[in-house]
Amino acid sequence: MEIASRKAPVTLHDVAREAGVSLATASRALNGSERKVHESYRSRVLDAAARLNYTPNLSAQAVAKGGTNTVALLVADIADPYFSSIAAGVIRASEEAGLVVTMAVTERSTARELELVRALRGQRPRVMILAGSRSSTETDQDALISELQAFEATGGRVVFVSQHELPFETVAIENAEGAKQLARELVALGYRRFAAITGSRTLLTARDRLSGFVEGLAESGIEIPENRIVATEFTRDGGFDGANALLAQGLDDTELIFAVSDVMAVGALSALREAGIVPGEDIAVAGFDDIPTVRDVTPPLSTVNIPLVEVGRRAIALALSTDDTANDTITTTVVLRDSTPSR
Amino acid sequence: MEIASRKAPVTLHDVAREAGVSLATASRALNGSERKVHESYRSRVLDAAARLNYTPNLSAQAVAKGGTNTVALLVADIADPYFSSIAAGVIRASEEAGLVVTMAVTERSTARELELVRALRGQRPRVMILAGSRSSTETDQDALISELQAFEATGGRVVFVSQHELPFETVAIENAEGAKQLARELVALGYRRFAAITGSRTLLTARDRLSGFVEGLAESGIEIPENRIVATEFTRDGGFDGANALLAQGLDDTELIFAVSDVMAVGALSALREAGIVPGEDIAVAGFDDIPTVRDVTPPLSTVNIPLVEVGRRAIALALSTDDTANDTITTTVVLRDSTPSR
DNA sequence: CGCAAGCCGGAGAACGCTTTCCCTGTTACG
DNA sequence: CGTAACAGGGAAAGCGTTCTCCGGCTTGCG
Numbered sequence: 001m002e003i004a005s006r007k008a009p010v011t012l013h014d015v016a017r018e019a020g021v022s023l024a025t026a027s028r029a030l031n032g033s034e035r036k037v038h039e040s041y042r043s044r045v046l047d048a049a050a051r052l053n054y055t056p057n058l059s060a061q062a063v064a065k066g067g068t069n070t071v072a073l074l075v076a077d078i079a080d081p082y083f084s085s086i087a088a089g090v091i092r093a094s095e096e097a098g099l100v101v102t103m104a105v106t107e108r109s110t111a112r113e114l115e116l117v118r119a120l121r122g123q124r125p126r127v128m129i130l131a132g133s134r135s136s137t138e139t140d141q142d143a144l145i146s147e148l149q150a151f152e153a154t155g156g157r158v159v160f161v162s163q164h165e166l167p168f169e170t171v172a173i174e175n176a177e178g179a180k181q182l183a184r185e186l187v188a189l190g191y192r193r194f195a196a197i198t199g200s201r202t203l204l205t206a207r208d209r210l211s212g213f214v215e216g217l218a219e220s221g222i223e224i225p226e227n228r229i230v231a232t233e234f235t236r237d238g239g240f241d242g243a244n245a246l247l248a249q250g251l252d253d254t255e256l257i258f259a260v261s262d263v264m265a266v267g268a269l270s271a272l273r274e275a276g277i278v279p280g281e282d283i284a285v286a287g288f289d290d291i292p293t294v295r296d297v298t299p300p301l302s303t304v305n306i307p308l309v310e311v312g313r314r315a316i317a318l319a320l321s322t323d324d325t326a327n328d329t330i331t332t333t334v335v336l337r338d339s340t341p342s343r
Numbered sequence: 344m345e346i347a348s349r350k351a352p353v354t355l356h357d358v359a360r361e362a363g364v365s366l367a368t369a370s371r372a373l374n375g376s377e378r379k380v381h382e383s384y385r386s387r388v389l390d391a392a393a394r395l396n397y398t399p400n401l402s403a404q405a406v407a408k409g410g411t412n413t414v415a416l417l418v419a420d421i422a423d424p425y426f427s428s429i430a431a432g433v434i435r436a437s438e439e440a441g442l443v444v445t446m447a448v449t450e451r452s453t454a455r456e457l458e459l460v461r462a463l464r465g466q467r468p469r470v471m472i473l474a475g476s477r478s479s480t481e482t483d484q485d486a487l488i489s490e491l492q493a494f495e496a497t498g499g500r501v502v503f504v505s506q507h508e509l510p511f512e513t514v515a516i517e518n519a520e521g522a523k524q525l526a527r528e529l530v531a532l533g534y535r536r537f538a539a540i541t542g543s544r545t546l547l548t549a550r551d552r553l554s555g556f557v558e559g560l561a562e563s564g565i566e567i568p569e570n571r572i573v574a575t576e577f578t579r580d581g582g583f584d585g586a587n588a589l590l591a592q593g594l595d596d597t598e599l600i601f602a603v604s605d606v607m608a609v610g611a612l613s614a615l616r617e618a619g620i621v622p623g624e625d626i627a628v629a630g631f632d633d634i635p636t637v638r639d640v641t642p643p644l645s646t647v648n649i650p651l652v653e654v655g656r657r658a659i660a661l662a663l664s665t666d667d668t669a670n671d672t673i674t675t676t677v678v679l680r681d682s683t684p685s686r
Numbered sequence: 687c688g689c690a691a692g693c694c695g696g697a698g699a700a701c702g703c704t705t706t707c708c709c710t711g712t713t714a715c716g
Numbered sequence: 717c718g719t720a721a722c723a724g725g726g727a728a729a730g731c732g733t734t735c736t737c738c739g740g741c742t743t744g745c746g
Binding site for chain 2 (some may be wrong): 005008009053055056057058059060062063068070076077078081084085087088091092095100101102103104105117118119120121122124147150153154155236263267269270273277292295296297298309326
Binding site for chain 2 (some may be wrong): 701
């Protein structure tokens, strides 16, 4: 039971008829690169197309050409500024390259991620970009890998964001190095007693950042006491909870809390403030990512900058590049702000 | 010159052969609703599909069925939390309904928006959701409308977010009413002297919020002096600039600054603080939207809550609903926090 | 003037599916 | 036991494109 007024979309056939040419000619005039079509014909077709307001059916083109111009983008949570900034870069670069982006969100579930990869594969995208925050100890891991390898075998490109342990191309982020540098600079500012809020230990990104930070401190013979490292959700609320956990066991003489991501740091800031502790004065806080909002919290947060939009762009660039082994790594830079005054 | 190892993807044909059945039967077993296929055949097909790791080619399905399961989502800026929250809702609801989301960003340009709508139309999506912040005085407006109407004529659904002046379905947001209520409650708190930072006057959303606010004040005989209303970019930096503009002409006895969106309010907060003015003490600030970050700025921002994720869900629900005239409106609620202490 | 060599339009196959239609069982009922 | 009804598999016709041929026309050259 269709709605009566529903008209079938204009097809290339209609355009060809209107222009009085063959289907082939119409196709060539509108897209079909290579072969030339005589100017008189060409303009007849173009006019007809415009008159009828023709839009080529992308699905039909895809099936005829045996391939799409689609980028499938998988993120953990699009409302998280980390991912939305990366997505912005991916989308921008894709549009510049004439690619359409289809997007799905895993909601941080690896089961869901696998499911989505499988579904997305049906799209026959040119490129698949995975910017989840993956855990490394999953049983699904192997299934995911083989799914992706099957995809690559049919000519698709897979690019991960910050996932150097998987057998795929990745735009690597200097997580460990950045955190190490941050530790050094904080030590230089005079900090000696640290606590840390991290995500699940299986989260590669969280792990790299924490271990980089720890290493950086170790260079100066500083250690974070085991009980001053709390692991929570890798979210704003996780940061909030983490700070409270730290608070609950007594801050004692802790001078600085390092949260492995800015969203966590921001949550921690709020928790501290609610407890009547003034961040930046009573205790210092540092994060990682340099998401836009950290400039607007109080005090502005010291962090490690990742050019997130650029990360997204690079992912597309990597996917589109022809030479394989060009694994790309993004440089991070420490940004000190008022949340870590020098002591 | 293809890469040598590139294998053609598994097709339904392959599955049928492997299972020793006809194409038709294979198709029916894997998707083809209606007709039953005998259990023995069905499982043969399913096994074969699993063995070959078959994924149906969505493009081919689309062309055969004459329609996709795609939602095209257009936003102004995916890195803006307002839009990314809405997008989260759209994506979530779409996935629940078995729809794939393709996304494009207009970067706040109406020319680009038109271009994208045209391009997206080629996808033959089931639904198109436009969550731009549209201006009303565009020459492109008519072109956009007719493009969208053409899309609807072929059976597509168009849903706008918060755009009640266009001849399309929309999930309406109580912008004016919410702002009016905010004004009332601020007056009740004891505020009398206001300033406002707004976006371009042609931006419907900004206009509605400002005029609602003004009306709300008028109920108590309060006016905002003309020179205390500054119009800037509808972004964080716009808010920052707006506050500085206000500062430049002297705050005098202004008690509260109303910014028509939270991102602007957050920018304003930073500008004030940089100028050595303590928001929440020296001057009050209120925003609109209740994006997640406003809970974490200092002081926490008073604002008008819009359930943004729900807005996205509703957009999909509206698009999928069969009865046309169900224009949906989202209720907003005032949330008072520390940025507007009672006087 | 004859013929090879472009150029370029058109017919039609192909892409990977769905779906209609046909046709062969099988069941049920008088 | 005859036949009508139905179940369900398979062949083949699409769906809207692209692309490979084919062939007619023009050109150019000996």
